Amino acid sequence: MTFWVISCLIALLVAGFLGYTLLRGRRADEPTAAYDLRVYREQLAGVDRDLARGVIGEADAERVRTEISRRILAADAQMQGDRATSGPSRGVSVVSIAIVMLIVIGGALAMYYRTGAVGLPDQPLTARLALAEEVRTNRPAQEAAEALATPPQPRQLEESYATLLQQLRDTVAARPNDLQGHILLTQHEANAGNFKAAYAAQQRVIELSVQAATxxxxxxxxxxxxxxxxxxxxxxxxxxxxxxxxxxxxxxxxxxxxxxxxxxxxxxxxxxxxxxxxxxxxxxxxxxxxxxxxxxxxxxxxxxxFNGPDPSALGQPGPSQEDVAAAAEMTPEERQEMIQGMVDRLSDRLATEGGPPQDWARLIAALGVLGQAQRAIDIRDEAEILFADNPEALEMIDAAALQAGIAQ
Structure with a gap:
């Protein structure tokens, strides 16, 4: 239920934001008529100043005022008309909002029903662990799995080899306690793609070996x-x-x-x-x-x-089994600190001893995962200088930079 409440609130928030944008209307630049009105008013004020200074006569001033007033009326009428036709009507806006809400909310629901997990209950860690244990306990047996599996394509055997294999089968059938015969039969049945017969022979090998089975x-x-x-x-x-x-x-x-x-x-x-x-x-x-x-x-x-650099590939000793088990019990902050330590040690080794381009690429990618973009950029620039004459190395560096999100 919580999931649906949160999803609906998010959809309503998005639809409300879009609706507010539609109702607010479009912000346009100042209309030309408004600019003209300011100019004409300035001209009227200028006529009064000129008349006061005696630059023009009363008759000329009156004639200029009349012309400017006519232009003001024309500009005002034009501006009113522009306002009346700018933007959609409120009714159109309301209908548009309804359509947007229908698309956002209805589309989200339709997409979830198509690709989501409708009706799937919450799966806390304890429930998922219990489910995994149940799956492991109740999974199909060997015979049922073999019946469901796609049978392997029979291998085309040379006639001489097929004849020898049949002779081996007959010999082993006649000598059921022949350990070496069953070992050979296991190998050759597997070579022929007869895995069921191969593991049946291998079972007999173990039975005959008793305590000596390895x-x-x-x-x-x-x-x-x-x-x-x-x-x-x-x-x-x-x-x-x-x-x-x-x-x-x-x-x-x-x-x-x-x-x-x-x-x-x-x-x-x-x-x-x-x-x-x-x-x-x-x-x-x-x-x-x-x-x-x-x-x-x-x-x-x-x-x-986080799958960090392969310790064996870096030529460094990897964590022991105890270290891996301890890391699994760490908090996310402690695990992040451990990863940061591994990355720092790799960085120090490359700075002092150098290393192949694969190591530089791993360091760049790891720094990207840790969110240390600037440090990754510095390492990339250093690596590009170091391997400037090695096109293959530069390709590795570029690929790592792309993975780290710092590609040029």
């Missing part, structure tokens, strides 16, 4: 289950990921999919923390690290946080 084994199983479900992470896949992280809490692929699961179940804030930590620990060229960095900006937007 975090890699469980992570591989979860990945194939996720691929079979079209990218969806089911409760069963979540349990497998938990088993992988239980054996290795820093396992990169498992942490990547764990963050993805959190994002799918309405907790992008938790997913962001997991991904930032995972990206920091990812070795160079790790596919999960590249995947995280490609999606981190979008996830940060959904989580409502």
């Amino acid at each position: 975090a890699d084994d469980y992570s591989d199983l979860a990945e194939k289950m996720i691929l079979a479900a079209g990218g969806y992470i089911s409760p069963e896949a979540e349990q497998v990921l938990a088993a992988a992280l239980e054996r290795d809490p820093r396992h990169g692929p498992a942490r990547y999919y764990w963050g993805q699961m959190l994002a799918q179940t309405g907790r992008p804030d938790l997913a962001y923390r997991v991904w930032v930590d995972t990206a920091r620990d990812a070795p160079a060229g790790a596919p999960w690290g590249d995947a995280i960095r490609a999606q981190l900006d979008e996830l940060a937007f959904r989580a409502g946080v």
